[in-house]
Amino acid sequence: MIEKTATHSPQVRNEYINRELSWLQFNARVLQEAYDKKIPLLERLRFLGIFSNNLDEFFKVRYATIRRIEEAGKTGRSFLGGFSAKELLAEITHTVIDQQAYSLKILSDIHRELKKENIFIINETQVTRKQSQFISDYFVKYVSPAMMTIMIGELDEFPSLRDSAAYLAIRMVMAKEDDTFETKYNYALIEIPRTIDRFVVLPQEGDKQYVIILDDLIRHCLHNIFGIFNYESISAHMIKITRDAELDIDSDLSRSFIEKISKSVKKRSIGDPVRFVYDKNIDTETLQYLLQKMGIDNTDSIIPGGRYHNRRDYMNFPRLGRPDLQYEPTEPLPIPGLSMQGRLFDKIKERDYLLHTPYQTFMYVVKFLREAALDPKVKSIKITIYRLAEVSHIASSLINAKKNGKDVTVQIELQARFDEEANIKYAELLQSENVHLKFGVKGLKVHCKMILIERLENKKIVRYGLISTGNFNESTARLYTDYALFTADERICKEMNKVFDFFEVNYQIKKYRHLIVSPHYTRNAISHLIDIEIKNKKAGLPSGIRLKMNSLADYKMIDKLYEASRAGVKIKMIVRGICCLIPGVKGMSENIQAISIVGKFLEHPRLFIFENAGKPKVYISSADFMGRNLDNRVEITCPIYDEGIKQELLENFEIGWRDNVKARVFSAKNDNAYRKNNKPPVRSQFAMYDYYLNKLEVN
Incomplete structure (x- = not known):
């Protein structure tokens, strides 16, 4: 019988959980999915593949960073959560050996189950x-x-x-x-x-x-x-x-x-x-x-x-014609009121629309660009690219637009980790088609995801924007949950244009009233929003913070959340991966609850909700609460002004928060314990699909 969790749990020191050890606990949650006998067999193999792939990237990047600190003769305790670099390397190795042994037990168990299904993985x-x-x-x-x-x-x-x-x-x-x-x-x-x-x-x-x-x-x-x-x-x-x-x-x-990045990527082979x-x-x-x-x-x-x-x-293990051993496929749904047949621009001009992949089809993004490429009234297209699919309809749409005489500007991030070579190829392809390329800002990665289209209407330029929490990638959009906002709201679109201007002339720091933009404003803006909740709590007004993100690792931001907790502000967090904050500690974080959801899809959106005395402020973002997102990248946090979409996002968060099937609870024990309660079972990713299906039936 295989135990349900790996035996070794990372230690907790001081007020934070170490970032690297927290990440390894996230990968342990992936292993829990591989163990779960309620998951179809071939999907369990896929989770084993994800676990292994994650671990490879962890050693290439995070372990390598800690080792460089140790080799430089530094302890690194101040930003390694109380560990010295030498101690942390030993702890990582101990944890990984334990997880590897656990994964082999799971694989052996899956092999036995496959034999019962008349599937035999044989050796020589x-x-x-x-x-x-x-x-x-x-x-x-x-x-x-x-x-x-x-x-x-x-x-x-x-x-x-x-x-x-x-x-x-x-x-x-x-x-x-x-x-x-x-x-x-x-x-x-x-x-x-x-x-x-x-x-x-x-x-x-x-x-x-x-x-x-x-x-x-x-x-x-x-x-x-x-x-x-x-x-x-x-x-x-x-x-x-x-x-x-x-x-x-x-x-x-x-x-x-392009040459510099290409040369640097080739050097990886001899790192x-x-x-x-x-x-x-x-x-x-x-x-x-x-x-x-x-x-x-x-x-x-x-x-x-x-x-x-x-x-x-194992992520690509053959399916063997056995749909019964895989997740039941779910067809991505349309957005209510936004037809794929009509003109998107006319609809978006009337009101904002929210796309939630993979529950709804990513093809709306492709159509947005395809339509712009063909529309004679469209004069320019600007886009930021971080990761593209191997065969990208996004790239072909941009080339199509250029061939139709549009002014196309592409900000492509050549330093997107492990996608450098692919992005270099796309950059060279776009360059060969005379697309205007920008390669970011010195010292900063461009991680925000946005498209801005300018259209001539009645002799005036009207802007249409798309801001996304995830990449413009058709492949990952079938596996990652993400939000994308279609809008013609001039307040937002005008400031999106400012961000593109910043790429052109980046010694001028722009000012924004609506968008929250890293690296200049996000840290202070989020801290200010938390301060408002503290002030409202002390004044007896409705207060509260709800956050959904991939990672929470910035100690200053964690300290700010601890401050809010001590003031009595109730904080709920859904954090998929790294979480260095320790919830539920008396006198420090007793008003903070945090869960992680790992399931069929990879949870990828960032959603920030501040109660604001009963008039919630709601944002979607490309930024996690990590130092790199706050201080070293260009990120966009976008306010939601449409009341219908705001309500949809509030309901989305609550669906995730009610999960008691795939939710694990963060605590000082750091043991990946599943959330247990007496309420009816809620598997949030399945419930989310039903939520959007019901919206279609109502409309």
């Missing part, structure tokens, strides 16, 4: 003669041409291993009569090809379906690869290295910004190793040989793992 020792012939043919036709095999024992210098690539470490014990090598033991590395699906579906036999992992398919064919040598025995064990992903952008003024994961069953001699050759010592995070690495590939 379980292959039948008939399957062996299929595998051999498949290997020769697809795998062998794509495979890289390196005889490392024969090299003077150990090759640089690719970041996050999976390798089979081969050890051959040579026969006495073999004179090819001077040594009895010889080693090789096989890089698992990334261009081939990790899971190979074998021919079905009756009702039974068989899948072999590419690693085991290669193991089955080792003699095909190394048959030219005379060996007594051969073994293969998986290893993987994770490298520091920090970009080091050079200051060469003669190089374009310092920060994690070495290996099959715990590997023989000691091979492990020590590899560690010595790679120069990995005890200062690096060395993680014993299972037989297979890069379990992120």
Whole structure:
């Protein structure tokens, strides 16, 4: 029987939970989804893949940052939640080893459940003669041409291993009569090809379906690869290295910004190793040989793992024609009153509309741009881009608009973490079509998501805007919950234009009456809104704060919320990921409650609600309460003026707050305990879809 939570919980020190350890607890919540037997089997595998992918990115970025602090001889206690960098590295490694072991138990449990469904994931020792012939043919036709095999024992210098690539470490014990090598033991590395699906579906036999992992398919064919040598025995064990992903952008003024980012991204492949994961069953001699050759010592995070690495590939496990083992698909709904057939501009001019993906279709955003590209009255389109889909209708719409003579300006963030290469390609594509490109503001990432369209109506320019909490990405819009506001409200659109002006002339700091813009105003504006709630509470007026976000890690903002709690202001928070605030502590945060919802979709919107003496102020935002969002990025927090949309967002928050199926409670215990109460079960993401379905029926 698998326990419901991993045994190791991060420690709490002082008034905050450490950011890195809080993030690891978020990933533990992802593991809880993989464990949950009420979730369809193939979806549980997907959550295991998400867990592994998250962990890879964590080591590339966060672990690497802490290690640099430690190597610089600094403790970092003041901003590491009471830990020294050295203590934190040890705590992270301890936690990750525990979580990895837990994930392997879950995977083993899922394999047993799959067998009950006549789905068998077999290894090279379980292959039948008939399957062996299929595998051999498949290997020769697809795998062998794509495979890289390196005889490392024969090299003077150990090759640089690719970041996050999976390798089979081969050890051959040579026969006495073999004179090819001077040594009895010889080693090789096989890089698992990334261009081939990790899971190979074998021919079905009756009702039974068989899948072999590419690693085991290669193991089955080792003699095909190394048959030219005379060996007594051969073994293969998986290893993987994770490298520091920090970009080091050079200051060469003669190089374009695209060239600088491109060069920096390529350097990632030779970044310092920060994690070495290996099959715990590997023989000691091979492990020590590899560690010595790679120069990995005890200062690096060395993680014993299972037989297979890069379990992120489980996100793309074949569906095998088994819809009964997957989430029931839900068709994205239309926005009431906003037809995909008519002209969007006419409707948006009359009133604001809110899009809530994936419950409602992202195609409204595509149509917004497609319509602008074709409309003769549209004169200009301005857009900020952070992440795009691999095949982007957004990009093609912008190119279409340019070909139709529109003035198109694209602010594209080339430093969007792990999307740099994709954004460089899109930047080059847009540049080749003569689209006007902007590459942000020096020292700041542009993280806000907005589109501004200018249209000539009755000889006057009328602006139409779209402000989103998430990326203009068709792929993630099917998986991430996000808000997007369509508006022609001149108060908002005029100030959106100011932000675009700031990209052009960024030494001039603009003033805003409606939008709250980082890095110049967000911290003070949010603090002021909290102060108003404190003042109203003391005056006996209605007060309260409701916040929904991805991460809460800024200590000054946490202190402000603690101050409000001590004044008696009731605070409810839905925080998906990092939460460094500790709720429910007497004398500090007893008036704060916080939950995290992890479920079918990834919760991504930021929603801020301030009671304001009974006249709530409601905002959607691209910014979390993290130092980077408040001080080092261009972000937009947008007020909601339409009373209908304001009510919709208030109801949205309450649906999430009532969740008692997928909600976990934040507390000083930091143990990811599920919320338990005697109320009827509410699974908020399913309830949210029903909410919008009901809106359609009412209208």
